[in-house]
Amino acid sequence: MNVFNRIAQWNQTQHMLMGASLLRIAYGTILLYMYLMHYAQRAFLWGPHGIYTLEDSRVDAWFNTSFSLYHLHASPLYFEIIFHAGILVTLWFIIGYKGRIASIVQFIFAWSLFARNSVILDGGDNIMSLLLVYLLFANMTAYFSVDSYLKQRRGEPTQITVPPGFAHMRMRNLFHNLAILACMLQVCIMYFTSGLHKVMGELWQNGTAIYYILQVNEYTHPFFQQLISSSELLIVAATYATIVVQIAYPFLLVNHRTRYVVMAGVVGMHVGIAVVMGLFTFSFVMIANQLLFLRDREYNAISQFTKRCVERIKQRWQRKNEQVSDPVREGVVSAKISVFYDGWCPVCRKSMTRLQKWDRSNQLVFHSFREKEVLTRYQLDFERAEKRMITREERSGRMYEGIESVWLIARKLPVLWLFVPVLWIAMVLGFGQRIYDFLAERRAIIPVGSCEEEACEWQESERHIP
Template identity: 35%
Template sequence: MKIILNKFRNFNHLMSNKMHYLIGSSILRIFIGLHIMFTYLIHFAQRNEIWGPNAFYSFEKCFEAYGFTSLYLFSDSQLYFEFIFISGIVINTLYILGYKMRVVSIINFIWVWSLYQRNPYIHDGGNNILILIMLYLIFASLGEFFTIHTESRSKEKSKVTIIIHNFSVMISMIQVSLLYLFAGFNKAQGKMWTHGTALYYILQVDEYSINKGFTNLVIDNPYLLVLGTYSALFLQLMFPILVWNRYFKIPLLIGSILFHLSIIIFMGLLQFGVIMIALDLLFITDTEYRKLYKFLSRIYDKFKLKFRNIFNQKLRNPTI
């Protein structure tokens, strides 16, 4: 009983003493904003055909299915649609810049939810986890780093604010862990995954094969196919366990990032891959980010000094 009480006290101290994962949550905010901005801009010329009053998923059918659950369904006026769509771009820009996040994060969530509700047939799966994480992060402090609004960091945070932020981030991390776990369980039930051949069949699908050169390199190599299949399965099943271990976390996250980069390169699922990489980056602590920054700064300084010496040497002796 005493051990349980001590664990509880330690957890309570951890969650209420100071805010954690501020850098990771700020990076995630930027990635989420860029993900949404990509959706807005890549389809800007076709916005009327996708989300407008006369879209291929008609206003009437969408309203019948979802009712007033989207701002785009409050009116079938073209002018109203343009206002909602353009204002969504403006709001999301403020979100990326980290301006007045307590208010902007709520408004941006409403606008993005409305966009997804208006036409759910054009997404690649990344939107499902994104909208959940956006909801959780409404309660987090997303404007502490990489923001044009610098007031918040100078203010002393109340205990309630600290606890709410930490729980918001923790719930987001648990959600990501569960996503990996159930994705792994789902794969483990399929014979193609347990036999090590799933990757071969996935890469045969034309819709998910944007680069035949890269794809053929993998398809023609049975060792890469088996390694890719089993490593994906192992990664997803073990992620919820190993990501909390300080020794295995960083190698696991590197593996996960490489896994999702391969999804982007081989399958063309850009938005899904990007948001999953951003969610992986959330698990890195502020201390680890600072250590990484110092490490990269030292490498940069060494290269800078080396090239400066070479340049100065050439100036002194032009014949070299």
């Protein structure tokens, strides 16, 4: 009896409303991205006379007991109507007006698109289709939607705690909560079974699966293939980390502390898949699924923390702007970081200009090491400065090079704070400096300025120019 009382108490409110609302926006954005990405080639990819003919698609749908609105007529005009209607329905779904009806119509159009040509999809459509079925019974417009805005105007609360007497309201809560629970279980089962299948594979057992995945040209980039394949430690670590994250995922979600760790691991894994393998929509769908695993109070805490950070940054910038100081002191003495870049590199100059705009608190001072007085004044080694960007902390005098300089600059600019942990991981694992050197060696160098003597100084260092 105690168990039933707990279930009844749990069912008095709808849970994970913010996560469901954010997932609605994420799924809608992903589908809109697919529509717009393929818009110019829509007739070739999805049309009745395209690469996957309507007859073949109908046969495939018949064997799979599926359906598609695109199968109802072979007219190009009909295809254009359905395709553009799908775009409008997706926009309707994103804004969240009449959420229950919009969810049903969106599911029909999304399923129809996936069933029309499954050959060009990357797998993210499978889990999205499953979750969209469950989400038909969920409240996905409680937040960030037209429905929620209209409720606020009418004075209706977003969340209603239902007393035991209102049976129909409890059933509405039950449908929502079970739908969210089904989505969460589906994601957990997906990762757990995927991890078990990997464990049974010989290549995953000996830690070389990632290496062989990178050899498939359709799912990798030559740059990342060469970079990752050059590090045996990175390959083995990525292979085993993938297995551990997927198998441990359902169990680590139980504890609120380990949940954040495993969710971060899953997000990192799919970011790697998106960047290295180019499976963008698949990765975006998988990352979007994580939105369901945070409670509403956790989203509120994140929102409050973000507001406090933004307010602190605004106050800090305001204090800096109100301070009137001597330009020399402001530029040299009080500067926290000196950045020595290649003034003959057009990309470098543009990057420094952009960083200078972002540096509202004047923490960075930029110098081109190509200027003779800079080398003399700061006692820089020309070859080191030419190979990698150098930064120096004025207070401690500590020098940084390459990716370390990028990391230091990112720490000082709020707009780049999101990349600080990524850069730190790249430095620790060692591949960050390799990526930096790879790009730096291939930068374009165009000498600028004039020579006071007959021989230009840049000719002496010509051997260093890639």
